[in-house]
Amino acid sequence: MGNWEALAFDSVRGPIVRAALAERGIVWNESAHVTATTTLASAIRERGAVALPIATLIDAIVMPKLAGGEELRVDGLPSPSELSSPKRYGEKMSAWQDRASGLRIQQYIQLEDRLRAYCREHASPEQYRVVTRGRREFTRTVVTLAASGVHPSEVTPQDPTANLAVRAWEDIETHVPGLTATRDDLWIDPDRFRKQADPDARALADRMDRALRHLFPVTGTQRIQVIHHGFYFFTPPQWALFQLLRELSYVDQCFVVHDDQHSEVFESWRRFFTTSWDMPRPVHVDSLRDAPTPAAIAFEDALRGEPVDSNAVVGKVRVLECASPTELVKQLTRESIENAESLGGTLYAAQAAQVDRFIRRLGTEAADGTVDLAQLPVGIFLLALHRCIEPVQTGLPLIRLASEDLLDMASTGFLDVDGGSNAADLVGVLRRATPFFQGCSTDTSWRERARLLTALVIGDVATHGSRAGTESDVARWQTAASNPLRLVPWADLTVDEARSVEGVVETVLQLAGRVASRERVSLREHVTFLNGHLERGMRGVPRAEQQSIRQKLQGLTGGPDFELDADGLIDVVTMLLGRHVEFEDDGRPDATGVRELRGLDALGFARTPGDVHLANLSATTFPSRGPSVGWPLRLEDLRRSPTMAAATLEILEARAELGALGDLYLLWLGLDGVEQTGGVTLSWIARVGGELQNASPLVTLLTVPDYDSPAVRQRAGGLPSEIVAPGSDLPPLTARPLTVDAHCDAASLDLAVAEIDPRAAGAGQACPRRFALQWAVGPTAAFQAAHHLLMLYGNMRNALVRLGFVNNELAASALANRLWPFLTPGQRGSSVDRAVIKPQGSRSADPEWLFTLAGSKSGSRPLDRAYKAASTRASPSASAIAPTPGRFLPAGIDDAATCRSCPVRNHCKEVALE
Secondary structure, three states: OOOEEEEEEOOOOHHHHHHHHHHOOOOHHHOEEEEOOHHHHHHHHOOOOOEEEHHHHHHHHHHHHHOOOOOOOHHHOOOHHHHHOHHHHHHHHHHHHHHHHHHHHHHHHHHHHHHHHHHHHHOOHHHHHHHHHOHHHHHHHHHHHHHOOOOHHHOOOOOHHHHHHHHHHHHHHHHOHHHHHHHHHHOOOHHHHHHOOOHHHHHHHHHHHHHHHHHOOOOOOOOEEEEEEOOOOOOHHHHHHHHHHHOOOOEEEEEEEEOOOOOHHHHHHHHHOOHHHOOOOOEEOOOOOOOOOHHHHHHHHHHOOOOEOHHHHOOOEEEEEEOOHHHHHHHHHHHHHHHHOOOOEEEEEOOHHHHHHHHHHHOOOOOOOOOOHHHOHHHHHHHHHHHOEEOOOOOOOEEEOOHHHHHHHHHOOOOEOOOOOEHHHHHHHHHHHHHHHOOOOEHHHHHHHHHHHHHHHHHHHHHHOOOOOOOOHHHHHHHHHHOHHHHOHHHOOOHHHHHHHHHHHHHHHHHHHHHOOOOOEEHHHHHHHHHHHHHHHOOOOOHHHHHHHHHHHHHHOOOOOOEEOHHHHHHHHHHHHOOOOOOOOOOOOOOOOEEEHHHHHHHHHOOEOOEEEEEOOEOOOOOOOOOOOOOOOOHHHHHOOOOOOHHHHHHHHHHHHOHHHHHHHHHHHHHHOEOOOOOEEEEEEOEEOOEEOOEOHHHHOOEOOOOOOHHHHHHHEOEOEEEOOOHHHOOOOOOOOOOOOOOOOHHHHHHHHHOOOHHHHOHHHHOHHHHHHHHHOOOOOOOOOHHHHHHHHHHHHHHHHHHOOOOOHHHHHHHHHHHOOOOOHHHHHHHHHOOOOOOOOOOOOOHHHHHOOOOOOOOOOHHHHHHHHHHHOOOOOHHHHOOOOOOOOOOOOOOHHHHHOOOOHHHOOOOOOO
């Protein structure tokens, strides 16, 4: 065995550790630096030494065997000689990692496919639903436990569902042999490995030797000095690698431990470096002192119950309360703009994936210039297409199309309709038409409804004047006002638009049908289908991102081909389009620039001159907490095994119990890791998803206590919490273009207004802005709100009789039913009963009431005036249509009742509130 030691330092800054190791004969730049995280490895490499995260080192040992030694040979990784070109080094590293990611995607997909196959044969319908819906958690659990040296035969759960899952795991290992590769290597019997008595042991030793000598600055047969950094906790696979390296006689290992021997913030190090796990006992090294920052000192004082001197940290630490995710994203955007002009800033977050989702949904662009294919048109298209596929337990998958998915696919530009037109040009038309498809889900119902829409526009609407698309505004208003059928949005289409809608629906259904045409499809065949769309969709994507997805595809199709069910096809897309595989932790920041809090370990090695923001530090997210074993198993299921490795059990349990101690250390690193030129921001979100959240107890240690007692507040000290202003109170991020005043002489304006059909112009009597938005510049004059459309049914039915469009009420009902095929009999009856327009009689409103759906001839309120103007065909005055002063859009009116009944209120910024 080689040398095996752990050295404890008060400070782990690079120069301090480097000098102390040199005194012990360890040459920094000739050593193999292995880190817990990618961020720490990058920090060490930036200062000239070769460093790799331990996850990459494990992959470099295991992956060549898993990939058959072809695609993922260790010489595909960068060597120390390439470190002089950081860009090339990083590109080569990322390419190899992406290929490895693709290979893992293949493994996970095959695993889940086998899980479903096993459950179809051995599970009840209820168990099948439970296990397959939780397949991602199951996969994560199986991958973690297998890498931790656990065999399914060692797990004996009492719960029936968990027992089914374990039996499925046993079956999976016989069909997905690559799943056990990490376990077979890292947990090989030490005596067997030491004696090198069989081919597998010799092959493993050879792969380890090749990896170490290729990745690190080792020449000839010299000894290899491995220095481990940042392991304030470690996982069972990492522990197994430490022990395995001990069996190589030419490898010396030294653990750099951060512990000043008295502060509580380093307790996690003490718990994990224990001889009970056969880890070396740390020896404290007297080295140069690196004084903590005032913020770090204040935090340690607070932990000991001593007062927090706010004067020592004022201007260096801020504590922010964000009322909602919107305020957080606004704050981050403002910081990004400010830091762009200074030294820059870095964002870390508890549950970084959650913050990443907030930024994607509420923010603008990625912080590091990268992209996420799932957010690009090609990703949106492929995800929406595969959402149309509904797997079933047996038989061909079903096609279930939702209006949202149809619009998503059409808006991406990847749907070409027969005739060469692009569906993206029809998005506005599709939005008006999709309410007509309410209640449709199957391919048959969508096809039938699309044909009905075309027949409706050609046979009913066009008879009385359909949308032409080439008319002048005056003619368009006249035709639309003369045909009340067009007050329904899906009827206000041209004949060509109706046919195009039918074409879009048919194109989507055919494409989905092609994917769902068989019960099982070859992985390579499906990847070829995806690749055709991806190559087209990535043309505007940065070259590095294109290379990343191509490398994933290369890894995904490596190895033997196999067939997948519909669920597997969906999994291929979701895993492939994500920037990271859901089960991986490769340490690379998300496209929005959010880093996990674990990345703060790099600040222990070297402080940053810029600002640091630690976000999402609420009591529910920080310190972190989680189960020792994932669903559907529990630690008790492992404890029952007489053969389970004690270290595996204890480390898994410690990871769950001591997570808070690790987060305590990370928070201290964040407060201590900023130079005088920068500052630290601690923030939390007060309300997420309707749930109130308090700040983390670790954050409140630095703040003024929320007590009424002035004496307590003065004694404790602390920083005041700032509340981030709501988004509506924040200054605009962009400027709104100024409008140009329009000028027209009174006589010309009167003539123009006189040409407008009074039924359309009457809207100006209710509100000039309504006429502008509904008739003048809007895409359609039709009503949009669901309650308006329901009101229209009964009133339209009766108005058709009054206007002579049909001969009797029976024909009117037939036409109204064709126009509203999705309404239930109850909805139709209710609308008819409440209709203000009657088929006949003096107590009926005039048919022109359809244009307002409100108003009375005897009233004088705005909607009354609009109804009367339409009914009497009286042209309004120019001031009602275009009031002075001239603007691009006229001002609205301050009348809540008018706004409540307005069909374009969702497009108006001047809605009056009650």
